[in-house]
Amino acid sequence: MEDATLLRYSRHILLPQIDIDGQQKLLDSSAVIFGLGGLGSPIAMYLAAAGVGRLVLVDFDEVELSNLQRQIIHQTSDIKRPKVESARDRLIALNSNIKVETINKRLEGQALDEVVSSVDAVIDGTDNFASRFAINRACFAGRKPLISGAAIRFEGQVSVYHPGVGDSPCYQCLYRSEGGIAQRCSETGVVAPLLGIIGSVQAMETLKVLMGIGTDLTGRLLLLDAISMDWQTMRFKKDPKCAVCSGSHD
16 A cells, blocks of 8 residues: 555554455455435445545435435535536545445436445435335345445434345344334435435445444344434344245345
8 A cells, every 4th residue: 555545544444343454355355335315425425535445425316405404415505417527526535535426317228227236235215115125136136235224313223134045134134124213304304414324324334344344134134213312223124025035136
């Protein structure tokens, strides 16, 4: 590593769990972030700052005034710009040594599978079950780790999935059909810092997965009630009847 790189990431390198080898893993790794909204904003910024070498940003929306209350990667001057372009500019300004790729469209089918297969980790910051189920299926097909989060009102949740690997459940093992946090914040509202909390947890879990350190949230759903600031953990197992990862799919 060059001296400037060592200095930039020195606070990581000081940690024995990371050291130079762990930081090099981050520099050599890649991740795709689906959704550059409230969750995707802190996720993308922390992964870029941490030195994840290649980030792929996927979103098909434009920045709106109502986004700015919580989507901190965007600025007032970005209104009406594609979110992926606004986010890319912010990330490059934060860390010009990483590679940022943008996809300004909805991904489906083979195109979705190809993007998922091209990275080391997949982060879901979307706000609807159709997208979450599709991303989960692509992760199962590509055997890629999925770091999933959701937030609404004052409630948030995070989990990690390694679909198709060992006894790890997949996202659809937890939600056989639409349930849980299904409504969008545009319908019910969401308190701004909640997205930062949940997104930061997703970023932390992503770094652990990429470096292969610690114990991630596989088989555990981390739940937050921000009104009482009460964290709970729900454990769950692979569903033997799961439509995605059970039976002949194994």
